Structure formats: structure tokens, C-alpha cells
Amino acid sequence: MENKVIKKKRMSLKWKWAIGTGVGVLLIFALFSFFVFKIVTDSLYAEEHRDVESTVTQVRSRLQNANEINYKTTDIFRPDLNQKSAVNNNQGGFNDSLLASLTRRDLVVSVYNLEKESVFSNQRISMKTTLSERKSIKRSKFHHKDIIVGQAPIINKDNQVIGYVRVVDLLVKYNNRYQRLIWLFTLTSLLIFMVISIFGYGLTAYLLKPMNLINQSMRNLEEDPQTDLRVPEIDTNDELSDLAHEFNDMIDRMQRYIDQQRQFVEDVSHELRTPVAVVEGHLKMLDRWGKDDPQVLDESIKASLEETQRMKSLVSEMLDLTRADQIEINYADEKTNVVQLVNQVFNDFKMIHPEFNFVMDDDITGEPIVPIYRNHLEQILVILLDNAIKYSKDRKEIHISTANTKKTVEIAVQDFGEGIAEENLKQVFNRFYRIDKARSRDQGGNGLGLSIAKKLTEEYHGNISLESSVGSGSIFRIKLPIIEDQQIEISEK
Known part of the structure; x- marks a missing residue:
């Protein structure tokens, strides 16, 4: 059965760095944006809360001189009767902030008599009326949306309750600002991610140039171990330039070792060829006729022993050279x-x-x-x-x-x-x-x-x-x- 090598999908280090830095910066920005968003939205909500409270206070203040709450006493809140009522009562127009509140489309101001019947409302909303003798401003829900409801009893100068006021903030302006902030932070996050990713990709491409040169040199070396091509001089003066320098030195040493090994084998084979030939010649001579001649036999044995001793000495010295390469490990x-x-x-x-x-x-x-x-x-x-x-x-x-x-x-x-x-x-x-x-x-x-x-x-x-x-x-x-x-x-x- 033929084994198939499954090659995993390869992603360039440039893309890994670009995406990694983009995601990293995005997370940091998202954390920063969360706190900024939280501070801004809380501030906007607090502003809406203050508007509701201020409107409730101003309405109560305008009606504290009345003896009872009815349609006539609330005419001062109607824009068409406002000026006329103010002149008749010698009180002048109510302040600009109250007028602004009454004309806001997202702020519903309602006034109720003691029977909790509505005698004035700047807008009509179908909302259940819940009134109490205590002043309160709280968050609620209306049609599944957040609103702020403020209500309080209206007390006259005789310290008697003569009616009720309710202010409902539909938070339209707040929600609009809320959505704009979300879009702002979302688009800014995407823009930052893109800019940082592009910057990271470019920076990595620049930093990896020496690595690409080293990689190409390794390919050249794989094709031809004796190649003279080296990693070009890198002027970055950093770890990558040191790596390129060390890589070139390593290739030089490797090729030097290869040359020495080849020369060593050639020299050893040449040096051993002579003593082996001498010993072989004497043995053949002895085999043919020399073994019957004591003088020839003695000379051949001595010569063979001398050549054997030379080979022994040669092998010993070669071993010394081999051991010298392991000094840093053993000594x-x-x-x-x-x-x-x-x-x-x-x-x-x-x-x-x-x-x-x-x-x-x-x-x-x-x-x-x-x-x-x-x-x-x-x-x-x-x-x-x-x-x-x-x-x-x-x-x-x-x-x-x-x-x-x-x-x-x-x-x-x-x-x-x-x-x-x-x-x-x-x-x-x-x-x-x-x-x-x-x-x-x-x-x-x-x-x-x-x-x-x-x-x-x-x-x-x-x-x-x-x-x-x-x-x-x-x-x-x-x-x-x-x-x-x-x-x-x-x-x-």
C-alpha cells in the first residue's frame, strides 16, 4: 500500500505576524474602547437622569402656588396659552430650561390631579400610570426599550398634596448617541485592525528579507554543497545580521571540513597504498619461492613488520587528529x-x-x-x-x-x-x-x-x-x- 504524505496548508510568517499583531492591537483597543464607551454612556445617562429630575422639580415649583390641580392651573404649560396665563398671573414666562423640556419630543411631561387623572401632557403615550406619595426617578421598560420615569407629588405652600407630576424620558437622544458610539468604535476598530495588519505585514516582510536570503542560500547549498554563493552582507546590525554572518561562517567551516575529509581520504589511501603494496609483494614472493630461502624469509618478515609498524603509527596519528575535533566536548x-x-x-x-x-x-x-x-x-x-x-x-x-x-x-x-x-x-x-x-x-x-x-x-x-x-x-x-x-x-x- 503506497503511503501518501499529506502536506499541511502553509501560512506565511508575514501573514501570521500581520494577523497576530492586528488581533493583539485590536484586543487592546477593544479593552480601552470598552472603558471609554462605558464612561461616555454613563455620562450621557446621568445627563438624561438629571434632565428628568430637573423637569420634575421645575414643574412642582411652578404649581406650588395653586390650591388645586385642574385644566386651568396647567394652562401655563400649554405653548398657545403660556404667555397669556403668565401675564394674568403676573408671573412671567417660565424659564427656558422648562420650555426646552416641554418641547422635547423624547420627554413626556404629565400632570395629574388628586384623582390621578391627567390634566396636562405635552405628548400622549399609552403607558400605565403608577403614582405614589414619594418622589422617585428610576429606569423602566416601555415597548421593550429602556426609559427613565420620574414622578413626584405636587405640594403647595400649605404643605398639602394637590396633584402629581410624571416625566418620562424615552431616551431617544441617548439611544441615538449610544448607537453612534457603537458604530464609531466598530469602524475605528476595523480601521485600526487593517492599518496595524498592513503595517505588521510590511514590517515582517522587511525583517524577513535576511531570512529569505538565508533560505535561498540553504537551497543553493542543498543543490550544490560546494557552492560559493553566500548570504549577502546585511547592514541591519542586529540579530539577523549576526545570524547571516554565523550562517556564512558555518557554511565555510562545513565546506572546509568536506575538503579536508576528501583530502584526508585521498592522502590516507595514498599513504597506505605503499606499505600495503610492500607487505603484499613480500607475501607473494614468500608464497612463490621465498619461504624456502631462510635469508629471503628473514628479510621479508622484517620488511613487512616495519611497514606494519608504519601503518600502525599512521592509524594512531589519524586517530589523534580525529580526537582533536572533540576537544570542546571532552576536555x-x-x-x-x-x-x-x-x-x-x-x-x-x-x-x-x-x-x-x-x-x-x-x-x-x-x-x-x-x-x-x-x-x-x-x-x-x-x-x-x-x-x-x-x-x-x-x-x-x-x-x-x-x-x-x-x-x-x-x-x-x-x-x-x-x-x-x-x-x-x-x-x-x-x-x-x-x-x-x-x-x-x-x-x-x-x-x-x-x-x-x-x-x-x-x-x-x-x-x-x-x-x-x-x-x-x-x-x-x-x-x-x-x-x-x-x-x-x-x-x-
């Missing part, structure tokens, strides 16, 4: 006392090679500690000293010098042997490189020692350099960083 916390180790190696070589004159120039102050595994630093010094001994045939003298600054320590190994030509200085640290291949093979060299020393030094954030001239000898210098805190536990391995 990241190792520390070594430079003075103690250099003195130990110096004394060991004096004992092993008594025919050589070893000279120590110690200019180190104190006992600096370097962040390197003790065995690895010893291996580096042994490689350099062995190399010095190997190429010192006439003047058997080797100098070891040490010095330090506040931040680094330097170890130099100097011989007075054959020296190296200037055109070969940059190649001596390459794997399997030998200046005189025939002579080096006779001396047992594989051309990996200096490569191992350089690799180990650089993995511990140091550097190794070479100064040499033909006929005058060579000086190898190692520089390693010093650990500032000297109160640490030193590796004793």
Missing part, C-alpha cells in the same frame, strides 16, 4: 601548569637523548595556568622536540624558552638543523606534507605530527607559528591564553 574544563610540564618534558628529553645539548631559557614570572589538557600540551611539545631532533644532524643543540605576559604564555622550541625554505613554511602544517619525502619515510615520519600540534593548539584557542631559514635551523612558537583565576584545580593526568 573543555582541563587546566595545566605550564612551568611544571615544560620542566618535566625538558628533563625527559635530556635523559632520553643524552647526545643532544638541551638548553632551557625560563623567563616566566609566577606559575601561569593555561586552559589545556596536560597530555595534549605534552604531546605538542614532544612533537616539536622530536621534529627538532629529527632534523638536527650536525649541531646537536636544542633550546627551549618560555615567557609570559598578563594574558598569554609563549613556549618556543629552537633547533640549529637544516632549516626550511621560505616557500615551504606555509605547507609544513598540512597533513602528510614532507619536505623530503624519501628521507622522512626512512626516519619513520608520516607527515602528521605538525598537523596534530597545530590542530591541538588552535582547538585550545592558541596559535603556533614557525620561523626558519635554510641552514640556520627553525623556531616553533606556541602561544596559549592564561586563565586569570590562578586558584584552580590543576589536571594531574
Whole structure:
């Protein structure tokens, strides 16, 4: 049964960011709008409430001089009789605010006599009359809509109840303003959402340009691992420019590793081909006729053992190079006392090679500690000293010098042997490189020692350099960083 890969629908990060920022800002604006809306509507409602209360108070005030409430006493509220009644009673027209209230279409003002019969109303509404001896202003419902109902007894100067007044605010103006506010906030919210989304999309598109360049570089790398294309220089001076820089460095390292691996395989296959061929030749010769000749048998066995030993040494050195790539994982916390180790190696070589004159120039102050595994630093010094001994045939003298600054320590190994030509200085640290291949093979060299020393030094954030001239000898210098805190536990391995 053929498996089908279901590809999920893909949404661009630009759209995700645009919608996300739009929704986020919309929620913030909605919360802000809710509080503003609440404050404004409460203020509008309070204004309507005050109008009802003010109208009730003014009507009661205008009728407090009457002895009873009837059609005649309420003529003052009728626009056509208003001026005439006011003149006859020598009271003048009622104030503008009361007139405004009586002429409002959404404000129903009604006056009742003691029998609770309506004797005046500026508008007619079919609403059940509920009157009491107490003044009250409250919210109610009329035809499923909110209204404000204010009512109070009318009391004359003799403190007697002569009638009732009821003011009904239909909240038409309030509802209109309420709806306009809803539309205003709704349209503003949609506008803000659109503007923020467009802005977010544009900003994300701008910020993702480096990511698109990196993505394209990855595609190019997938098609051709050895491509020279890189992420173009990004001038944003932020995390994305750092990412692009690190990505280019990673590709450079990867391609360098690929080149080194290919070269390594080629070199190893070339180096192993000769000893394998030698051993195979001797074995074939012995198989054909040499096993019956004791002299040939002895020579073949010795030659085979020598080539086997060379292959063993070659494999061991290759393993050293492989382990050097894992220093940060396995030996990241190792520390070594430079003075103690250099003195130990110096004394060991004096004992092993008594025919050589070893000279120590110690200019180190104190006992600096370097962040390197003790065995690895010893291996580096042994490689350099062995190399010095190997190429010192006439003047058997080797100098070891040490010095330090506040931040680094330097170890130099100097011989007075054959020296190296200037055109070969940059190649001596390459794997399997030998200046005189025939002579080096006779001396047992594989051309990996200096490569191992350089690799180990650089993995511990140091550097190794070479100064040499033909006929005058060579000086190898190692520089390693010093650990500032000297109160640490030193590796004793």
C-alpha cells in the first residue's frame, strides 16, 4: 500500500505576524474602547437622569402656588396659552430650561390631579400610570426599550398634596448617541485592525528579507554543497545580521571540513597504498619461492613488520587528529601548569637523548595556568622536540624558552638543523606534507605530527607559528591564553 504524505496548508510568517499583531492591537483597543464607551454612556445617562429630575422639580415649583390641580392651573404649560396665563398671573414666562423640556419630543411631561387623572401632557403615550406619595426617578421598560420615569407629588405652600407630576424620558437622544458610539468604535476598530495588519505585514516582510536570503542560500547549498554563493552582507546590525554572518561562517567551516575529509581520504589511501603494496609483494614472493630461502624469509618478515609498524603509527596519528575535533566536548574544563610540564618534558628529553645539548631559557614570572589538557600540551611539545631532533644532524643543540605576559604564555622550541625554505613554511602544517619525502619515510615520519600540534593548539584557542631559514635551523612558537583565576584545580593526568 503506497503511503501518501499529506502536506499541511502553509501560512506565511508575514501573514501570521500581520494577523497576530492586528488581533493583539485590536484586543487592546477593544479593552480601552470598552472603558471609554462605558464612561461616555454613563455620562450621557446621568445627563438624561438629571434632565428628568430637573423637569420634575421645575414643574412642582411652578404649581406650588395653586390650591388645586385642574385644566386651568396647567394652562401655563400649554405653548398657545403660556404667555397669556403668565401675564394674568403676573408671573412671567417660565424659564427656558422648562420650555426646552416641554418641547422635547423624547420627554413626556404629565400632570395629574388628586384623582390621578391627567390634566396636562405635552405628548400622549399609552403607558400605565403608577403614582405614589414619594418622589422617585428610576429606569423602566416601555415597548421593550429602556426609559427613565420620574414622578413626584405636587405640594403647595400649605404643605398639602394637590396633584402629581410624571416625566418620562424615552431616551431617544441617548439611544441615538449610544448607537453612534457603537458604530464609531466598530469602524475605528476595523480601521485600526487593517492599518496595524498592513503595517505588521510590511514590517515582517522587511525583517524577513535576511531570512529569505538565508533560505535561498540553504537551497543553493542543498543543490550544490560546494557552492560559493553566500548570504549577502546585511547592514541591519542586529540579530539577523549576526545570524547571516554565523550562517556564512558555518557554511565555510562545513565546506572546509568536506575538503579536508576528501583530502584526508585521498592522502590516507595514498599513504597506505605503499606499505600495503610492500607487505603484499613480500607475501607473494614468500608464497612463490621465498619461504624456502631462510635469508629471503628473514628479510621479508622484517620488511613487512616495519611497514606494519608504519601503518600502525599512521592509524594512531589519524586517530589523534580525529580526537582533536572533540576537544570542546571532552576536555573543555582541563587546566595545566605550564612551568611544571615544560620542566618535566625538558628533563625527559635530556635523559632520553643524552647526545643532544638541551638548553632551557625560563623567563616566566609566577606559575601561569593555561586552559589545556596536560597530555595534549605534552604531546605538542614532544612533537616539536622530536621534529627538532629529527632534523638536527650536525649541531646537536636544542633550546627551549618560555615567557609570559598578563594574558598569554609563549613556549618556543629552537633547533640549529637544516632549516626550511621560505616557500615551504606555509605547507609544513598540512597533513602528510614532507619536505623530503624519501628521507622522512626512512626516519619513520608520516607527515602528521605538525598537523596534530597545530590542530591541538588552535582547538585550545592558541596559535603556533614557525620561523626558519635554510641552514640556520627553525623556531616553533606556541602561544596559549592564561586563565586569570590562578586558584584552580590543576589536571594531574
